[in-house]
Amino acid sequence: MTEKDWAHERDVIVETISRLMIPFIQLFALYVIIHGAGGPGGGFQGGVIIASSFVLYLVAFGLAAAGKRFPERANNYLMSTGVYIYAGVGLLCLIASLGAAQYLNYGFIPLTHMFEENRALGMDLVEIGIGITVGAVITEIFFNLVWKQDMDETEKEGQE
Amino acid sequence: MKQISLVALIFIILLGGLFVYVAEDIPDFGDPNSAPNRYTPLFTLDAAGSVGALDQGVVPEALRTALEDRGFRDYELPTSVKKVTDGEWDGYLVPDEQYYKTAIAKFGTAPDAPKEQKYYFIKQEGDTLDVYRYAPIIRYVEEGEHETEVPNMVTYILADYRGYDTLGETTVIFTAGISVILLLRRRGKKPQ
Amino acid sequence: MIIEEFLAKYNYWVAIILILIGLYAMIAKDNLIKKIIGLSIFQTAIFLFYISLADIGPLPRGTAPIVSEEIIHMGYVYVNPLPHVLILTAIVVAVATTAVALGLVIRMYEEYGTIEESEIIEKERKL
Numbered sequence: 001m002t003e004k005d006w007a008h009e010r011d012v013i014v015e016t017i018s019r020l021m022i023p024f025i026q027l028f029a030l031y032v033i034i035h036g037a038g039g040p041g042g043g044f045q046g047g048v049i050i051a052s053s054f055v056l057y058l059v060a061f062g063l064a065a066a067g068k069r070f071p072e073r074a075n076n077y078l079m080s081t082g083v084y085i086y087a088g089v090g091l092l093c094l095i096a097s098l099g100a101a102q103y104l105n106y107g108f109i110p111l112t113h114m115f116e117e118n119r120a121l122g123m124d125l126v127e128i129g130i131g132i133t134v135g136a137v138i139t140e141i142f143f144n145l146v147w148k149q150d151m152d153e154t155e156k157e158g159q160e
Numbered sequence: 161m162k163q164i165s166l167v168a169l170i171f172i173i174l175l176g177g178l179f180v181y182v183a184e185d186i187p188d189f190g191d192p193n194s195a196p197n198r199y200t201p202l203f204t205l206d207a208a209g210s211v212g213a214l215d216q217g218v219v220p221e222a223l224r225t226a227l228e229d230r231g232f233r234d235y236e237l238p239t240s241v242k243k244v245t246d247g248e249w250d251g252y253l254v255p256d257e258q259y260y261k262t263a264i265a266k267f268g269t270a271p272d273a274p275k276e277q278k279y280y281f282i283k284q285e286g287d288t289l290d291v292y293r294y295a296p297i298i299r300y301v302e303e304g305e306h307e308t309e310v311p312n313m314v315t316y317i318l319a320d321y322r323g324y325d326t327l328g329e330t331t332v333i334f335t336a337g338i339s340v341i342l343l344l345r346r347r348g349k350k351p352q
Numbered sequence: 353m354i355i356e357e358f359l360a361k362y363n364y365w366v367a368i369i370l371i372l373i374g375l376y377a378m379i380a381k382d383n384l385i386k387k388i389i390g391l392s393i394f395q396t397a398i399f400l401f402y403i404s405l406a407d408i409g410p411l412p413r414g415t416a417p418i419v420s421e422e423i424i425h426m427g428y429v430y431v432n433p434l435p436h437v438l439i440l441t442a443i444v445v446a447v448a449t450t451a452v453a454l455g456l457v458i459r460m461y462e463e464y465g466t467i468e469e470s471e472i473i474e475k476e477r478k479l
Contacts, residue, residue: 036312039312039418042312042318079334082330104327106320116306117309120310123315126326127315129330130330133330133334137334138447141451144341144455145344147344165380165381168380175375179368186364188360190408196405196432197408300434301430305419312418312419313430318437325441329441332444333444333447335448336449339452343452343456344455346459
């Protein structure tokens, strides 16, 4: 196999359809994360759906274009941001419940005036954090499995 | 065929045959009164003078001593009894007093406190009393909707009652991402 | 009688057949990718088995665990939601394991030049 076999071939149908579909897939992922409280769904499921939209971008437009659009540095920051959000909400509950220190008891965060409503809102915050981490990790796994150092050089040679 | 695939085939068939012996002990799926779904049986008592006390809502002494003899601690003994139907009673206790006192002090109208929780189930069969213990899923199914205003049972169990496990789960998938980066951070082969 | 026993617990039989297929693929196949496929079949069969234990009763059959007032009035009961919660965690662990296994296969290909297990053992013996 020569290096020419790895260069990306452009296809009109795949590019057009993915340009139409990717925003709607991401909107659906956001819907699944937020409506995890009212129906089936939640953080893990929504994170995987948003990662699948990035993978569709990679398949349709090639590795060089996807590498420019989703830089690795941003992905690394996003991976740890979700875990920080989750542990940070727990620490906030620890601070807000002064007497009985309870970690991850969302009822004490003073967002609304009812104890039960605070628990539902704390759950939404936590699900957003989980969604961010899972999306970034699955994107990272897929891009690393496909990437090869001389493939970037081949793409640059192909464009020149 | 190669040697290892023949050995593997024989091993698999033996495992499948072993499962046939085990399968007759597994109950048919979907038993509403079995251990993980509703309650587990603990022991049986003599119904000597206890039925009258149970009807009035007082925990009889025989029940308390029987529970203490079997190793239940002080805060796990029932404090009140309520009647469900003729011959069946629910034993209640208050599991976490400090939590509710703090919540009331902050919010005023916290969850109705002190909040009692169903723990034991006592049934009369002729001359003996059977004592059961409710599975923890009963609290999540019956009172989860009131305590958290979220309809989806799986979400509020994952993110609220078992939220600490989900924090560990997020760390697990973060670790998988990190290890894939560490493994595949390589130099490619230069084409020649 | 045997046919009735067989049909009453069909979910256990389906799960055990898939477990045996996955285990055979993990042991007896040479290609490393086929071993990973066997691992994935094994894990999926375990999830099916565990969730099918969560059903309630011959009649009335349980419905999905989302609390809603109309469903309670119609007389349904809810399935046990605890196995669903545990299997969500287990699915994430399965994804993590498969990802790391695929990364290891890529590294082995770069080191040895092949992904057949017998050829790798031959090369290790020569070293």
